[in-house]
Amino acid sequence: MRTYGNDLEKIEKDGLTRKLAVRRPDMLEFSSNDYLGLADHPLLKEASIRAIELYGSSVAASRLMSGNIALHEDLEIRLARQTGMEAALLFGSGFLANTGLLSSITSRDDLVFSDKLNHASLVDGALISRAGVFRYGHCDMDHLEYFLANRTCRGNRFIVTDSLFSMDGDIAPLRRLEQLSMRYNCNLIVDEAHAIGIFGNGGGVCREYGVKPHAIIGTLSKALGSYGGFVAGNTDMKEFLINRARTFIYSTGLPPAAPAAALKAIDIIESEPDLGRKLLETASHFRNMIESSGFSTAPSESQIVPVHVGENHRAVALSDYLKTENISAVAIRPPTVPEGTARIRLSVTLRHSREDLYHTAEVLNFINGGIR
Ligand SMILES: Cc1ncc(COP(=O)(O)O)c(C=O)c1O
Incomplete structure (x- = not known):
């Protein structure tokens, strides 16, 4: 019979366990691809x-x-x-x-x-x-x-x-x-x-x-x-x-x-042909705020903003910490990204207010010393 225990243990040991979490409407959501905020229009x-x-x-x-x-x-x-x-x-x-x-x-x-x-x-x-x-x-x-x-x-x-x-x-x-x-x-x-x-x-x-x-x-x-x-x-x-x-x-x-x-x-x-341009301008501003906290967002030039951490467990720790600040951003690890390039992936959407983005950049700024 096919069993799964050994595989799951290995996944856990490598820091690669994926868990389903029910979306919480009270959290500031950064993992949604609803870039223009139209899903709720x-x-x-x-x-x-x-x-x-x-x-x-x-x-x-x-x-x-x-x-x-x-x-x-x-x-x-x-x-x-x-x-x-x-x-x-x-x-x-x-x-x-x-x-x-x-x-x-x-x-x-x-x-x-x-x-x-x-x-x-x-x-x-x-x-x-x-x-x-x-x-x-x-x-x-x-x-x-x-x-x-x-x-x-x-x-x-x-x-x-x-x-x-x-x-x-x-x-x-x-x-x-x-x-x-x-x-x-x-x-x-x-x-x-x-x-x-x-x-x-x-x-x-x-x-x-x-x-x-x-x-x-x-x-x-x-x-x-x-x-x-x-x-x-x-x-x-x-x-x-x-x-x-x-x-x-x-x-x-x-x-x-x-x-x-x-x-x-x-x-x-x-x-409203300017919606996309507006999103890209907001994202550019957000990337600058994160970069000034010392994290790299390279090579992003769009609404998808990676915050590079490197090691799998660190990416999970950063994601967990953000949760305590009511910010939902999933840790992305191999095999979705190459080995050693784990990151938090932040999707900027038109649902985010200026305050939301400022708050998130501030939190990243605050924790930068601890996580790196
Ligand atoms: C580049 C790319 N192509 C295709 C897909 C798949 O699209 P869908 O979610 O509609 O299956 C995704 C989804 O994440 C994607 O990022």
Whole structure:
């Protein structure tokens, strides 16, 4: 029989135990990805309730069976427009979008060049397809170019990257990635999960930089205040995914409340195009406050602010201490981040007041001497 005691003991010894904690509304929350504060917006709630009244709480079938509703199709049109791509296809989550996309468009004849700090779902998608995978150093374009010049295959080659990295808050050199993908005849795939709604007037970093990748992946579950994921690409790709992406074909369509809320979020972002810029300015100010307390927040250039601690137990101790100050910020440890780089990850959102951010920076300032 499979037993778990030894594994759990080892996890504990390495300081890597993960525990579920119920969210407490009285705490100052820094681990939420509700970057624009839209998950609690009255218009999103109203839209979701209306959708439930109209369609019920579930579509109760995959979209290729009877689970396709107008809200799914409307949202796909809006997401395509927002990202500047021809078409978009919804998936059950961002994770399912990444695994569905990469496992279907790549095969064992192909090669995938993947940034070392890419999200786990991008790594898993390529593993499923059995494509050859080369992981280049984080944002290291020389390393990537070395691979591109020296690793060939019978099939297609893909460069895969997050646009805004989820644990460091830094941005991939997308213009350079686009140039390399053109020079070496590769398909560029960009995961914009943390950037959609914030950069490029809500369309993401590719749109901000004027970069046109082969495909963009996004999630509804962060800045769009809802739940679900999507892939944006050309219309042929969409049709291909409908026919080949197993996480799309064999999975129930998103519940009506989810696309309804996301559609409303896009309305709000379109009517208030400064929301993302406002968030980024607030985050920049917050990073400066934390840096002046002696902690490093490098290389963040966004609303995702890592506070580097290094050792696993120390990161947990810092997170526990913050809890005593009513601040909720989870310790991030390997394998989510590389060994020796444990940190507290603070997500700045538009729900945070100036006072909230000042208080948090003050607490970090106070404890800095003790923890380091
Ligand atoms: C870069 C990146 N891609 C994909 C995902 C998965 O998105 P979802 O939460 O919608 O499954 C995440 C989620 O944390 C992410 O950070």
